[in-house]
Amino acid sequence: MYRYDEFDQQLVNERAEQFRRQVRRRMNGELTEDQFKPLRLMNGLYLQLHAYMLRVNVPYGCLSARQLRQLAHIARKYDKGYGHFTTRQNIQYNWIRLEDAADILTDLAAVGMNAMQSSGNCVRNVTADHYAGRARDELQDPRVWCELLRQYSILNPEFSYLPRKFKIAVTGAPKDRAAVALHDIGLRMYLNEGGEPGFEVIVGGGQGRTPVIGKTIREWIEPEHVISYVEAILRIYNLYGRRDNIYKARIKILVNALGIDKYRELVEAEWLQIRDGVLKIAPEELARIDAYFQPPAYEQLADQDTEPSQLHDADPAFAAWLQSNVAEHKVVGYAIVNVSLKSPGKIPGDLSAQKMDALADLADQYSFGELRVSHRQNLVLVDVKQSDLHALWQALGALDLATPNIGLASDIIACPGLDFCALANTRSIPVAQDIALHFANSTKLQHVGDLTINISGCMNACGHHHVGNIGILGVDKRGQEFFQLTLGGSSDEHASLGDRVGPGLPQSEVPGAIERIVDTYLEIRDGKDECFLNTYRRCGMEVFRTAVYGPAGPARRVTATRQVA
Amino acid sequence: MAQVLIANRLSDGLVVFLAADGAWVESIAAGVLIDDDRAAGELLDQGLADADNNLVIDPILINVTVRDGTRTPDAIREAIRAAGPTVSVET
Ligand code: SF4
Numbered sequence: 001m002y003r004y005d006e007f008d009q010q011l012v013n014e015r016a017e018q019f020r021r022q023v024r025r026r027m028n029g030e031l032t033e034d035q036f037k038p039l040r041l042m043n044g045l046y047l048q049l050h051a052y053m054l055r056v057n058v059p060y061g062c063l064s065a066r067q068l069r070q071l072a073h074i075a076r077k078y079d080k081g082y083g084h085f086t087t088r089q090n091i092q093y094n095w096i097r098l099e100d101a102a103d104i105l106t107d108l109a110a111v112g113m114n115a116m117q118s119s120g121n122c123v124r125n126v127t128a129d130h131y132a133g134r135a136r137d138e139l140q141d142p143r144v145w146c147e148l149l150r151q152y153s154i155l156n157p158e159f160s161y162l163p164r165k166f167k168i169a170v171t172g173a174p175k176d177r178a179a180v181a182l183h184d185i186g187l188r189m190y191l192n193e194g195g196e197p198g199f200e201v202i203v204g205g206g207q208g209r210t211p212v213i214g215k216t217i218r219e220w221i222e223p224e225h226v227i228s229y230v231e232a233i234l235r236i237y238n239l240y241g242r243r244d245n246i247y248k249a250r251i252k253i254l255v256n257a258l259g260i261d262k263y264r265e266l267v268e269a270e271w272l273q274i275r276d277g278v279l280k281i282a283p284e285e286l287a288r289i290d291a292y293f294q295p296p297a298y299e300q301l302a303d304q305d306t307e308p309s310q311l312h313d314a315d316p317a318f319a320a321w322l323q324s325n326v327a328e329h330k331v332v333g334y335a336i337v338n339v340s341l342k343s344p345g346k347i348p349g350d351l352s353a354q355k356m357d358a359l360a361d362l363a364d365q366y367s368f369g370e371l372r373v374s375h376r377q378n379l380v381l382v383d384v385k386q387s388d389l390h391a392l393w394q395a396l397g398a399l400d401l402a403t404p405n406i407g408l409a410s411d412i413i414a415c416p417g418l419d420f421c422a423l424a425n426t427r428s429i430p431v432a433q434d435i436a437l438h439f440a441n442s443t444k445l446q447h448v449g450d451l452t453i454n455i456s457g458c459m460n461a462c463g464h465h466h467v468g469n470i471g472i473l474g475v476d477k478r479g480q481e482f483f484q485l486t487l488g489g490s491s492d493e494h495a496s497l498g499d500r501v502g503p504g505l506p507q508s509e510v511p512g513a514i515e516r517i518v519d520t521y522l523e524i525r526d527g528k529d530e531c532f533l534n535t536y537r538r539c540g541m542e543v544f545r546t547a548v549y550g551p552a553g554p555a556r557r558v559t560a561t562r563q564v565a
Numbered sequence: 566m567a568q569v570l571i572a573n574r575l576s577d578g579l580v581v582f583l584a585a586d587g588a589w590v591e592s593i594a595a596g597v598l599i600d601d602d603r604a605a606g607e608l609l610d611q612g613l614a615d616a617d618n619n620l621v622i623d624p625i626l627i628n629v630t631v632r633d634g635t636r637t638p639d640a641i642r643e644a645i646r647a648a649g650p651t652v653s654v655e656t
Contacts, residue, residue, distance in 0.1 A: 027576065029619045047622060049646045051578035082654055094654075097577035347652055418642060419650035427645075429652045479640060 001062055001370060002147045002292040004112040011155070012109040015116060019043050020102035027098070042122075044115030045101050048422050052096040055118040056108060058373050060128035060146035060170070061089035065360040065369040070111040072356035078104055083356070085341060085349040087413055087464055088167070089127050089373040090118060094420055116154060121162045121249075123153035123234070127169045129177045130374035133293060134336055134382045136328035140189055140197050142172035144290045145226060148281065152227050159234050163241035164249035166234070167206075179375060179491035181205045181214045182467060184251045185233060187226065188493075198222050203233055203263070204255030207461035211497050212252040215260040217267060223286075225271075228279035232271035236263065296368035296383060301333025304386040320446060321393055321404040335386050337367075339379040339396060340403040340411065344436035347429050348414040349377030355399050366392050375464075376413055376452075378406065409451040409518065410436040413464050417457030417474065418481075424457035426474025426481035431455055431510055438511035448518055451532045454489070467491040469533050470514065471498040483510050487517070487544055488536045501545055502554040513548045520547040567629050568605055569596045569636065570612045571643065572621035580646045581621060583612055589621060593636050593647045598629070 004012070019039070026036040040046075044055040056071070063071075071091055075083045078100045079093040086092055096104065108114055117124060126146045133141040149168060153159065159166070169183040180186025186202035198220050205214025221229050237251045240258070255263045327336040339359065341349050351359075363371050363381055366388050372380040384392055396402035405411045412435060415421065417428030432455055439445050454468030465471035471486035482504030489498030505513055518532075520543055525535045536544065545553070570583040571593075581589035582596025590596060599605055605626055612624030628639045638644045645651060 027619065033575075033616070033622055047573055047578055049642070050580055050649060051573075080654060099576050347654065350654065418645055419652050424642075426641075427651060429650075433652065481641065 001064055002059070002143075002289070008112070008151075009109070012105075012112075012114045012116075015043070015114065016102055016105035016109050019105055023098060023102055038120070040098075040101070041119040042116065043101070043105065044118035045096065045098075046119060046422075048094065048416075048420050049418075050420065051094065052098055052101065053420070054093045054096045054101065054104060054115055055086070056091050056093070056113060056115045057118050057125040058090050058113075059150055060126050060132065060143055061130050061373040061375075062132075062143065063371045063373060063379075064111075065363040065371065067111045067113055068356050068360040068363070068371060070107060070113070072353040072360070074104055074107055075353040075356065077107075081354075082350055082352045084347070084416065085351065085373050085377050085379070087375050087377060087415070087462060088125060089130070089375055090125060091373070092416075094416075119165075120160075121164050121166075122160050123149075123156070123162075123166045123168065126150055126153070127167070127178060127183075127375060129171045129173055130372040130380050131177060131327060131336055131382070132172060132372075133295070134329055134331075135173050135175075135177075136330045137175050138173040138330060139191055140172045141293055142170040142178075142187070142189060143293050144286065145187065145189075145199075145223070146170050147289050147292070148227060148286075149230065152230075152279070159238060162234070162238055163243045164246070164251075166237075166251070168230070174493065176491070176493040176495075177374075179464075179467065179495070181495040182207055182211075182464075182491055183214065184237075185230060186214050192220065196222075199226055201226075201229060201233075204252040204260070205495075206250055206252045207464060207466050208250070209247060209459040209461075210250075210252065211461065211466040212256065213495050213497065214252075215255065217260065217264050224281045225275055227281060228275050228277065229267075229271055231274060231279055232267045235270055236266045240266075295331070296370070298331045298334060298383070299385070301385065301387075303332050317404070318390060318393055321402055322389065324404045324408060324446075325402070325406045326389065329383070331383075333386055335384050335389060337381040337384045337389070337392060337396075338374070338406040339381060339401050340405055341378050341401070342405055342411045342436065343400045343403045344410055344440040345433055346400075348412055348432050351379075355401065358399050359401070362392065362395055376406075376411060378411070405445065407450050407452070408445045409448055409453055409470075409514070410439055410445055411452070412436060413452070413454040413468065415456050415463035417455075417463075421457060421462075423460060424474070425459075425476040426457050426483070427507075428455040428457040428463055428472075428474060431472060431474070431483060431507055434507065435511050435514055438515065444518065444522075447522065449528075449531060451518070452490075453514070455483075464491065465489070466497045467495065468498060469536070470517065472510065475504050477504065481507060483507060485510075485513065485517075485548065487541065488533065490533055499541055501541065501548050505548075516547040517544050520544055567598055567600045567631055567636070568608075568626045569593060569598055569629055569638075570608045570624055571596075571627050571638075571646065572612060572616070572624035574621055575619055578622075582647075583608060583615075583624070587611065589615070593629070593638075598631070598636065 172189040201218040202214035367381040414432035418424035455472040456463035467489040486498030
């Protein structure tokens with residue numbers, strides 16, 4: 001993992017002290033709220049419905065056990081004893097006092113973490129495949145590029161006031177677990193015919209109120225040029241992006257307005273000027289960063305037979321967990337373990353301080369002290385010996401962190417929604433809880449297999465509803481909460497946006513509608529190997545629309561009865 | 566139309582209501598309840614002055630319904646602000 005050098009450390013220490021002075025000036029009235037708000041946002045501090053919320057960067061989802069313990073300490077000392085892992089691989093604290101915010105930044109700095117640029121119109125935390133450096137299908141570890149991008153973009157004065165926020169995602173594997181086509185810039189590493197690694201550069205993807213699948217701006221760029229190419233993209237966006245309308249300010253709108261060919265032409269012309277300048281990555285610099293990402297001291301092991309079928313009779317619960325929560329590691333004898341934060345009835349992505357500590361201990365014991373945060377709001381232990389899987393499964397089970405549902409329909413993404421978020425139209429967490437509990441006592445979801453359900457409480461789409469196989473968007477209709485379903489979304493290497501099924505449903509009807517969709521899928525799928533998404537792509541909307549609304553189609557709804565519990 | 570004045574306290578961000586004695590209190594039941602336009606204007610002015618004095622952020626009047634002595638904001642958003650999240654959090 002990357003560790004801060006003296007420059008990083010000095011920067012975050014000074015930043016915490018600077019914010020301490022800014023808070024003091026706000027508290028004694030030297031700064032008005034209008035003056036202070038952009039300053040606090042640049043340090044990740046929002047004002048939500050009930051309190052301040054602090055968003056802490058987990059750089060490209062990588063977390064050490066020591067850092068997780070510090071996050072637990074912060075949760076306990078300054079919050080209500082828990083934190084919330086987000087779809088951007090970050091952690092948010094919901095109950096922060098302004099008076100404590102600078103102390104928290106100091107505590108974060110002590111373990112090489114910060115909250116800089118986790119808000120505001122700047123380059124946000126770069127995200128990556130949560131299996132980066134470990135996945136068996138990976139070509140090259142993308143984290144070194146993520147770290148270069150982090151260093152390049154942090155406090156970069158030219159890009160501190162972009163027209164709008166800017167998100168970059170990187171993957172080094174053919175299987176896209178980082179949703180690169182749904183980012184302002186997506187970098188997808190692959191090998192050319194000569195076996196050399198390089199990147200496909202995708203631009204202008206995004207979700208929100210105008211969802212767009214990104215377009216390829218360059219089929220191939222050598223790694224040494226990737227930062228300068230990113231700079232060229234940023235510079236053209238910074239110059240031409242709209243600043244008059246917040247809803248039209250993202251790069252996707254600019255790319256759409258100019259057309260990808262014109263945008264490419266501008267970027268290429270800019271890039272020609274800078275490609276061989278200071279941003280060309282020298283081999284020594286690459287080697288210096290790469291040294292931080294050297295693999296841990298793996299033992300020489302043989303692959304164990306962890307085929308679930310072998311274990312099924314002996315221990316079906318363990319077999320189910322192996323099947324859904326454990327992924328193949330690039331090193332023989334090791335495995336990647338997904339820790340589900342989606343026990344039915346719990347808040348997706350939430351973790352108590354006590355469990356953070358326990359998980360940090362398990363990471364030390366079983367995974368060289370290293371964890372990851374996934375954009376599906378789960379955690380990952382990346383280096384587990386196959387021979388330790390059973391013991392780890394038992395330990396996780398005792399913490400209620402071994403629900404065997406990764407990638408299944410109860411592994412739901414849910415944004416904070418109206419329970420916390422000041423921008424929300426509706427709640428999302430209770431909808432996720434209802435759905436997960438609805439299926440909790442049946443094995444149906446195991447039969448269904450891969451199916452993502454993503455929920456957002458407004459069109460900002462933090463819950464990635466556009467790219468859920470089933471997406472759920474909360475809408476407010478005359479003061480009542482309704483939920484619109486979409487089908488067919490996907491964020492993988494064949495990304496697609498979901499299609500709307502019909503008018504919104506009241507919350508009480510959502511789990512039943514999901515069950516009817518799932519039953520329809522089970523009925524019409526072309527064998528067990530055809531996943532929900534492929535069945536939808538083959539059969540289309542009508543059969544599912546009928547399942548949701550009946551043959552007569554959606555009735556006009558006049559009222560819904562939802563009470564705030 | 567019954568109304569209360571709601572805001573977030575600057576120091577900790579918590580949801581507060583303006584009480585009759587000019588203090589900001591965390592319980593909606595302890596806030597001042599008004600039901601005429603003149604009182605509403607005065608209450609809002611007082612809140613805005615406290616915002617200028619760096620005590621609270623974004624004071625606004627919200628409509629509430631009083632039933633069996635319990636005050637519930639009419640908008641779901643404000644009801645959740647007043648009562649807290651509708652989901653129980655990890656402990
Ligand atoms: S999608 Fe909307 S409600 Fe959900 S967290 Fe984002 S802004 Fe808030």
